[in-house]
Amino acid sequence: MKDIKCTVIQDLLPLYVDEVVSDDTKLLVNEHLLTCENCRDEYEKMKGTLYVPIENKATLFSQLKKQWNRKKWLLIFGSVLTTTLIGFALFSFIFYYAKPIPYTAELFKLEETADGKLVLNYFGESHAGTHSTHPLEVEIDGEVKKISLIYCVKTIAHSPTSNFLREDKRIGPERLELIDSETVDAVYYGDFDLDKVTKEKEQTWEELLQQMTLIWER
Ligand SMILES: [Zn+2]
Known part of the structure; x- marks a missing residue:
């Protein structure tokens, strides 16, 4: 050898x-x-x-452990945060992402009450909110009229498929009273962004009303 x-x-x-x-x-x-x-x-x-002395080994080990712990906490904290954000986004989407309900004669019926108020009856199941205006003075075909704009919205949370989650055994239509409706000449239904119409003037009244549905006229 x-x-x-x-x-x-x-x-x-x-x-x-x-x-x-x-x-x-x-x-x-x-x-x-x-x-x-x-x-x-x-x-x-x-x-x-x-050669690594025993005490050094212990220090090394506890350092590694500390590092791991910090990493672990970052990991846990990070994933909790992500989960929260996703949950919040989903929550917002379900409860706040409202879509206008398209007008159909079957879903909406406008009624004039005995004391001269206008009430919009909604016969659908998925109503989540109503957007309506105070009577607006608008010139239509050279004539000044007081009109109300209105539309209803739905969200996923208020869709018919989610109704089984709610203990809502409502019978009959949802009654939506129009604001100061005694003085109104006409009611238009349709999606509108009041800020755009009144402040930014991106659309003229004629342009806007063409996209909406005249549902009632005095
Ligand atoms: Zn040798």
């Missing part, structure tokens, strides 16, 4: 120090180290650099 080259032994030394060599290799290196001072020096050096 004396003919094994020092380079081969020194290649094996890292594994030997880490004690991951087979018994045969271990024996081989042992025998060589007994007879070769050069390799023995290498071995001592290598052993020295890899």
Whole structure:
């Protein structure tokens, strides 16, 4: 075994120090180290650099643990935040994303009460809210008229499919009284953005009313 080259032994030394060599290799290196001072020096050096005192090991371990804990908390905090955001978005979407209900003669019937008020009866199931205006003075075909604009909205939460979730056993239509309706000349149903119409003047009244449905006229 004396003919094994020092380079081969020194290649094996890292594994030997880490004690991951087979018994045969271990024996081989042992025998060589007994007879070769050069390799023995290498071995001592290598052993020295890899030697980790127990207290240092403990520090290292607790540091790793600390790092892991911080990472873990970041991970948990991050995922909780994400879940909350997604939940909030979904919640907002279901409860606040309101879509206008298109007008049909079957769904909406405008009625004039005995005391001259206008009430819009809604016969659908998915009403979530009503947008309506105070009477607006508008010039139509050279004539000044007082008109009310109105439309109803629905959300997913108020859709017929979700009604089984609610204990709503309402019978009959939903009654939506128009504001100051005693003085109104005409009522238009349809989607409108009052800010756009009155402030930004992006649309003229004629343009807007063309898109809406005249549902009642005095
Ligand atoms: Zn040697």
